[in-house]
Amino acid sequence: MKYIIINLWISLIGLGAFAQQIPPKTYQIKTIQQPNSIKNYRISYSPLVSYVMSYYLAIKDALVEDNSIIAANYGKLLMNEFLKFDYSYKALSQKERLIEIIEDACERSENIWNNSGKIELQREHFENLSLKLKDMVLITGLNDDIYQVYCPMYNNKKGGIWFSLTKKVKNPYFGNKMLNCGTVQREYSVRWN
Secondary structure, eight states: OHHHHHHHHHHHHHHHHHHTTOOOEEEEOOOOOSTTOOEEEOOBBOGGGHHHHHHHHHHHHHHHTTOHHHHHHHHHHHHHHHHTOOOTTSOHHHHHHHHHHHHHHHHHHHHHHHTTTOHHHHHHHHHHHHHHHHHHHHHHOBSSOEEEEEETTHHHHTOEEEEESSSSOOOTTTGGGSTTOOEEEEEEEEEEO
C-alpha cells in the first residue's frame, strides 16, 4: 500500500510538470439517439483539474470500499486543491460562476474530511460534490477521459451521479451493499484539436 501511494505521488508530480507543456485538447462529443446509449460531450482539455480529479476519484474509491477514514483524508487534500485553484485564465462571466462552484465544492470536500467515521454523511456530501464537479468541468475542461455514472437507487430512488475512469460500475453510494448498481450515462473523451 505504501509503495502504491508513493508511486501515485510521484506520478502526480510528474503529471503536473508534464501537463504544463501539453498543447490544448478538446473532448469529442457524439450524441447517439438510441435507448440506453451513452451520451458523449466535447469540452476543452485542462491540466488545471488533474489534481482535483485525482483526489475526487480517490474519495470515490474509498467510499466504494466503505473506508470513511481514507475518504476523509482525500477530502482534506481535495479541499486544499480547491483553495489554491487558479481562476486567472477564464473570462469574467465564467470566472464568477467558477468561483461559486469551487467555493461550494470546497465546502463539500471539507465536510467529507470533517465527517470521518460517518460514511453516510460523507456519501451525501460526495453526491453534491459530484454535481459541482460536473458543473466545474463544463467550464474548465478535463485532463483525461472520464465517465459519468448514475445510480437510480441512491437517495430514496432520486438517484445520484459520480465520475469514474472506467465504464465498470463501482458504486460509492452503497459500497459493498450494492457495488454494481448504476449505469454509465455520459462519456467525456479527450481528443487533440
